[in-house]
Amino acid sequence: GQNIDQPTEMTATEGAIVQINCTYQTSGFNGLFWYQQHAGEAPTFLSYNVLDGLEEKGRFSSFLSRSKGYSYLLLKELQMKDSASYLCAVLDSNYQLIWGAGTKLIIKP
Amino acid sequence: EADIYQTPRYLVIGTGKKITLECSQTMGHDKMYWYQQDPGMELHLIHYSYGVNSTEKGDLSSESTVSRIRTEHFPLTLESARPSHTSQYLCASSEGGVDTGELFFGEGSRLTVL
Numbered sequence: 001g002q003n004i005d006q007p008t009e010m011t012a013t014e015g016a017i018v019q020i021n022c023t024y025q026t027s028g029f030n031g032l033f034w035y036q037q038h039a040g041e042a043p044t045f046l047s048y049n050v051l052d053g054l055e056e057k058g059r060f061s062s063f064l065s066r067s068k069g070y071s072y073l074l075l076k077e078l079q080m081k082d083s084a085s086y087l088c089a090v091l092d093s094n095y096q097l098i099w100g101a102g103t104k105l106i107i108k109p
Numbered sequence: 110e111a112d113i114y115q116t117p118r119y120l121v122i123g124t125g126k127k128i129t130l131e132c133s134q135t136m137g138h139d140k141m142y143w144y145q146q147d148p149g150m151e152l153h154l155i156h157y158s159y160g161v162n163s164t165e166k167g168d169l170s171s172e173s174t175v176s177r178i179r180t181e182h183f184p185l186t187l188e189s190a191r192p193s194h195t196s197q198y199l200c201a202s203s204e205g206g207v208d209t210g211e212l213f214f215g216e217g218s219r220l221t222v223l
């Protein structure tokens with residue numbers, strides 16, 4: 001079967017750095033997405049990786065290793081507004097998105 | 110700024126009722142999707158459309174139906190609601206396929222069936 005694994009919950013301190021990991025086992029791979037979802041709100045797009053390596057976008061960076069079936073989202077200079085769930089999703093060989101259950105990130109002052 | 114709207118945001122209904130969840134987008138996107146999301150769980154695709162008069166079932170078995178008569182409108186209908194349908198329903202659209210760009214999500218419709 002197809003599977004996306006992310007930690008259920010993480011806690012970090014304001015101003016610090018946090019890395020949210022995502023491992024996947026899917027039938028084929030056509031890219032990996034990260035979305036942010038604040039409680040009670042719609043998910044919003046953060047990043048898309050299809051090639052190995054690190055993509056940086058401001059305070060957020062996303063890394064992909066296709067050979068290891070692994071990605072991480074790196075958040076720097078954490079702010080209270082970064083408290084949210086972070087969803088990892090993989091596009092499989094049929095171009096269907098397979099979603100992880102999300103990682104709830106709690107930021108403490 | 111994404112312009113995709115869902116109504117109602119919240120709905121509480123009794124078992125056996127027929128309901129329609131509305132979704133409209135003003136971005137001219139051809140591709141639209143309906144997802145179901147339970148708290149702390151992954152999103153599950155229940156229906157999608159690649160354009161007018163195109164509808165497909167997703168990976169989650171669902172007793173709902175959809176229609177796509179106009180590009181901007183993608184309503185979801187439950188003919189006879191059951192407590193197991195209690196969930197959040199998210200509508201999304203994309204300019205190209207998901208491999209070419211991001212999904213824009215609506216705010217969601219939270220359905221409770223008593």
